[in-house]
Amino acid sequence: MNPIQHAPALSAYLAADEVIDHHHPLVREAAERLGSGTADAYTYASDAFTYVRDTIPHSMDVGDPRVTWRASDVLAERTGICYAKAHALTALLRAAGIHAGLCYQRLTAGDGTGLVVHGLVAVRLPAWDRWIRQDPRGNVGGIDARFSAGAERPAWVARPELDEMDYPEVYAAPHPTVLRALRSYRDGAELGRNLPSAL
Template identity: 60%
Template sequence: MQLIQSTPDLSAYLAADEVVDHHHPLVRETAARLAENVDDSYDYARAAFEFVRDAIPHSADTGDPRVTWRASDVIAQRTGICYAKAHALAALLRAEDIPTALCYQKFEAVHGLVAVRFKGAWHRLDPRGGKPGAGARFSLTGEGLAFTTDPDSGELDYPTLYAEPHPLVVRALKAAPDRAHLSRTLPTAL
């Protein structure tokens, strides 16, 4: 699949904003801790991916009712759905100057991922983790996504790489008082 940047300016994929708040002290501290035992940016990206995938449970899997959306809150509260986990991973990667985009898949609801840029190419990663059958793994030589789409069932991979989280995603997360409400209001398409 051909991935398409929403903006040609690569620096946009390093920026901090209200959601991907990689300037926050907790994000910076976490990034620094993850960077301590790695040799290069590739190893750091793997460490950050595995941290978000494994140390931050997906709230639907654990039954956690809290809704997180800002990267620093996801890291502090150690919970979030796919979008929130993608925001946390994007912040951790951008904190170490690794260009990172937000991207999405369409199933019954829209699913959130990230894409990282290494050696002139974008590589999608899915930090969802946690669920049986969701075999997300770190890979820059093929995709190790949690789920593959079935176009015959109306599922699809959106090709757009966003520098900021999609507004429909952010709106749904911010408006949800709890995860049960959020599950009824998740975007079903972008």
């Protein structure tokens, strides 16, 4: 993956907003549940990742027509595409005081026609001196994304020869192109036909 770039103020990666609404009672409740009995930030972050990856289905994997984009809605509805699941994980991490941001890849579409933007989360734990990307989209069909403190373990590795890439930026808020797509389409099928192809 490409070197990661981020905004100079780390405090931006703890902020709450309309999308990463970690002040919402549903997010706080989930964070408290995940954190009960957890002694350290790494364990909490790993547990939060597993929770989002494994208990919130990727809506396109299961044919769920609902489109979620706000972190609290992802947790309440228990569905979302990669961007939405990344919003939920980012909110859960920030709720525990862990720096987290959003990052993206450009990958070949699942049907092999064209390119689509894929959403991930970048995490920076207190003991780490760098951002490490995590991919909570969900493991189906042979995907084996895992939480990692070392080598990144995303669902897919970008292949430059196919014009795929890892965008190097870590965003404190969702990229406007991604958020516009999530908020513009009435159901998952329409969203799936109109996923962003680039940032």
